[in-house]
Amino acid sequence: MTQSKLSTASPKKQMRWLAWGAGGLIALALVAYFGIGYYIFDLFTTVHPRCGSPYMDGRREFTPASFKGVYYEENNIDVSPYLVQNFETVEFPARADGNIISAWFIPSTTPSDKVVITVHGADVCRHNTTVLVPSGMLANNGFNVLAIDLRSHGDSQVVRNRLTAGVTEYKDVLGAFDYLRAQGYEARHIGIFGVSMGGATVINAFGEEPQIAALWEDSAYADIPTVLEDQLAMNGMPLFFKSAVLLIARLNGTDMDMDAISPIRSITKHNGRPMTIVHGTMDDWVNVRSATWLYEASEKTASLWIVDGPRHVETMFIYPEEYQKRLVAFFEIALK
Numbered sequence: 001m002t003q004s005k006l007s008t009a010s011p012k013k014q015m016r017w018l019a020w021g022a023g024g025l026i027a028l029a030l031v032a033y034f035g036i037g038y039y040i041f042d043l044f045t046t047v048h049p050r051c052g053s054p055y056m057d058g059r060r061e062f063t064p065a066s067f068k069g070v071y072y073e074e075n076n077i078d079v080s081p082y083l084v085q086n087f088e089t090v091e092f093p094a095r096a097d098g099n100i101i102s103a104w105f106i107p108s109t110t111p112s113d114k115v116v117i118t119v120h121g122a123d124v125c126r127h128n129t130t131v132l133v134p135s136g137m138l139a140n141n142g143f144n145v146l147a148i149d150l151r152s153h154g155d156s157q158v159v160r161n162r163l164t165a166g167v168t169e170y171k172d173v174l175g176a177f178d179y180l181r182a183q184g185y186e187a188r189h190i191g192i193f194g195v196s197m198g199g200a201t202v203i204n205a206f207g208e209e210p211q212i213a214a215l216w217e218d219s220a221y222a223d224i225p226t227v228l229e230d231q232l233a234m235n236g237m238p239l240f241f242k243s244a245v246l247l248i249a250r251l252n253g254t255d256m257d258m259d260a261i262s263p264i265r266s267i268t269k270h271n272g273r274p275m276t277i278v279h280g281t282m283d284d285w286v287n288v289r290s291a292t293w294l295y296e297a298s299e300k301t302a303s304l305w306i307v308d309g310p311r312h313v314e315t316m317f318i319y320p321e322e323y324q325k326r327l328v329a330f331f332e333i334a335l336k
Contacts (some may be wrong), residue, residue: 044228191334227290
């Protein structure tokens with residue numbers, strides 16, 4: 001019987017071969033780890049400009065004057081109370097970096113000096129029902145509305161085909177605020193509204209601009225590492241890939257540093273301004289714990305509306321009348 005080369009080699013050579021083998025396995029494990037990490041990063045950050053995501057199929061043509069109340073397949077509410085016939089497309093630069101942001105200005109159906117900036121979530125645009133429904137609720141109840149497309153989304157300037165989860169997008173909200181101020185609106189009459197990533201983005205803007213009068217966010221995350229955990233759990237992936245994704249994000253440029261700014265830190269700069277936090281208990285995209293963390297970070301000065309049953313940004317579709325009542329009352333008081 002012949003012996004293997006390893007069994008006949010000297011102990012020193014055996015150790016060398018074992019070390020090479022172990023090193024090779026470690027190298028393969030690292031390649032696999034960061035390879036999967038990059039795959040997750042790509043899924044998490046890819047944007048389809050011009051409302052090009054598959055989710056927006058059948059929604060891209062929605063406008064404030066004509067849209068359907070679809071969200072999840074089983075949601076199809078009557079949106080006739082939220083339709084607004086008059087609106088115009090406007091553009092303005094984002095604050096600081098000057099990227100061109102596209103938006104609809106939707107005038108109130110009654111004369112008003114109050115205005116709310118509304119902001120969509122990740123990889124959708126202002127044509128989505130989660131923006132059109134609340135925009136209509138506001139415009140038909142005494143508020144002008146500026147519904148914006150974040151950078152690289154919708155009709156706004158494409159910076160790159162990746163989102164930064166609010167790290168840079170908050171500048172678009174600040175650009176919207178600057179635009180409204182240039183149109184003659186007083187800061188005390190300007191509020192902001194956002195859903196999902198748009199909620200996180202408006203919180204970041206709220207922290208950076210102390211003149212914004214009031215904030216309403218629905219289903220926002222407290223910070224990117226924790227929402228990444230939520231996304232990994234939802235897709236059945238191990239949580240230890242989080243570190244790889246965050247490292248890959250940093251290596252993709254300073255604007256991808258997911259810890260450069262975060263909602264849970266930004267909300268601490270509220271300075272007593274009115275805030276409302278909304279979240280459904282069955283949200284698996286962003287765990288409801290984020291709402292509790294944001295509420296605690298606000299020193300419990302925010303109004304917290306935790307709704308039993310709704311999934312991600314679903315409250316306005318399950319309880320539209322209650323949602324409108326609360327939304328309108330909040331901004332009526334906050335923007336006096």
